[in-house]
Amino acid sequence: MAYVFKRHVYYKANQSALMVTLPAIFTEKGLLVSHLRFLYSKRHKSQSWIERNVFAVELLLKFINAHINTSTSATEMLRSFVDTLCFGSIDNSNDDQSGLYWQSRRVEDVNVILGHINFYCDYLDELHGHKLPNLNPLRKATKAEERMRWCAYYKRQSNCFLNHLSNPSKHHSSVVRNIQGPLNHLLAIESVHRFPEEHFERFLQYGFLNPRTGDMDFGSLLIVMLMHYGGLRLSECFHIYTSDISVDTKSGSAIVSVFHPSDGASPEPRFSNRRDYLNSRFRQKPRNEYKRSHKLYSGWKQPLLTNRNLSFDVMFFPANKANDFSWLLHKYLAVRVDGAHPYLFSNSIGKPESKKNFIQKHKRAVERIGLEVGKRLGTSPHSHRHSYGYRLNQAGFNQLEIQKAMHHKSPFSCLVYLQPQDKEIREKIRMLEL
Template structure:
């Protein structure tokens, strides 16, 4: 058995504190270091783009891959069309041959067409930005200093991009170019027509078992239930499955964001924008200001994805005060969540000692992390005898899918579901509402049973089965209607 070799790298990813020429404070960014130093132009591009840290990490990886390919592929650099087309081909087919050897030393596995096109799209945005920089010429990227060799190569791609505006345009027809906006770089290939993959939701028949038996923090033999149950994970999972929250949204909730409706004995949960949301105390402009001045922290979206405090934010719709209220369904689940959350506060929450405002903490009183909650959820799913995977619907996101499907199954309109799930576009919720293959098969069975005539049913004859060339035992129990 041959062992795969590690790829050679010409650009290494690191984390740096960067302050742009027009910025007042430093920000933490991913960066690329080559033999000639840090790629400054990339840092400037990332700092000017008001995008998520996940996007910044993807751009950095894409640029690093291009630099590695330029240095190691052996493709002549006097033809950008050949280079970019070859780069995309290498992304799609990989660089490893049948003997598991790779003359380039890259050792790239093959990627899906969509993934390869996404990488090219990220590079397109960067080269677009390069062409608009003052003093851009294909040799000098930054007007203050000369470009390094790596920057010169990237800038050269951008120069040809600006001159031609549609690299590889001669390889595509006008119709294809019009249909596909990514043709200007290397041409996004037309995908084969496919039906969207069915979205797996958490199996409802196992949810109560997950809550009652999956989330434990001590031996099941513990007599005191308060020591045995993991109330925190119960509360967080209820927010996803019956409140429709995304996993990342859990980690932006402050302790003050959870209130009690005394009349109904229900929880009222508000989820604020991580930075622009209203601070829970007077004297602060917003939550970003509140975190900085009181706790010396940043909004959790501003931490790098590789840092434990990072939590994403997918821009859900909010009101003018930059928050939305969780809509529990069925409404009685608001009471169930309140009970779990109160037990968590009374018996298990470790006091943060004024170090942060977040509702959910770890065993040391620090803000709970996505990675740790994923570990707890996976362990709970396995504990009740299920496999934990996205395909089975038993990952954390399967709960949000269950929430959306439950609303649709109970007659809520598309616009009502959009509002409940806080989508910006009414069609965004459709992916949560589609029936699974099993749903369709069950409906077919019910429809067939409803329309079935009173004709008697007979079992297949043995000679019919044997004529098919398969063992009779494998067809036992198969029936067919009489003619």
């Protein structure tokens, strides 16, 4: 019986390479080796990217298995795959002859899935060249690999999946792909979910105060300040070492640096980088290299690095919040439970604080001051970064200045943080009508 499932395996590319853990796809014929090798070649990508790629290839293989006896061309099969992603596989009578029982997917999801399949198909092209795939049954490739090579071939021959041309010419605007994903909707979403400023001081004062013991959670307060007044993403906070923070002796303000979690400069010069330091000192990996399900995992969005040691400095706004951060830092370090790790934030037993644990603390803090938790209500952790970008805009910073303060590689990435809310536009309309 045909089947497709995923398992994590240990993979060693060659005798001199280090062993790595990667997700692998298995079918009834065994391991999909070419995809495992493909993932190894893309191991520098984020864990989220790798998991999404595995998911996309799994979907295609499951679709192929469900239609293995269908006498249609490979091109039509790929077209049907796109249609099934868009509209689902269940008919009007709630029946599904394929047995997949897929619900329809959002346009954005469909295009992400097709994009990941493109990456894998291009890799197969690099391996096997541009010749028609050899279907000789004596070769070592599994049936699944054979099918994926056919997908790569028809992608190349018919310009499948892609929304851009592989061989652009002066006539490229008059040519379209044979098989395309659906067009993304142009949508102006009210996505500026900023934390409500009228509640923020109360949130700081009472949200992280334990009502039973009267103890303040200084670590969580520091993380909130890094996001709200420093514009950091939540994941970036968990890559900060204690040694990454210094205090200006004249002003008393904190200077916080955020380093690339693996390639950034080591706090001890005798180590080549942070990966080497973590491995040698603590037998740990950079936190972005763990599986997403691991308690130590924290992502890395590839922000703009501005220092030669592969780091960037947090720009507190207003500037006096850097002094408040220093004061809170002293309070926190006085009560922190130290452990065998270099990270600034520890939990109650001295282990590195986890992203998941902080999110729960943030949720309880929001509820403690009587607010409802929700991304669209501006009470999620990421809302603090939105607040930071919007305050910079309101204070008169231009787009390029905001880009650098928020460490975006593109000057257009920060625009989402600068959008006014609908209620603010309505209020301005009312004021102009007076």
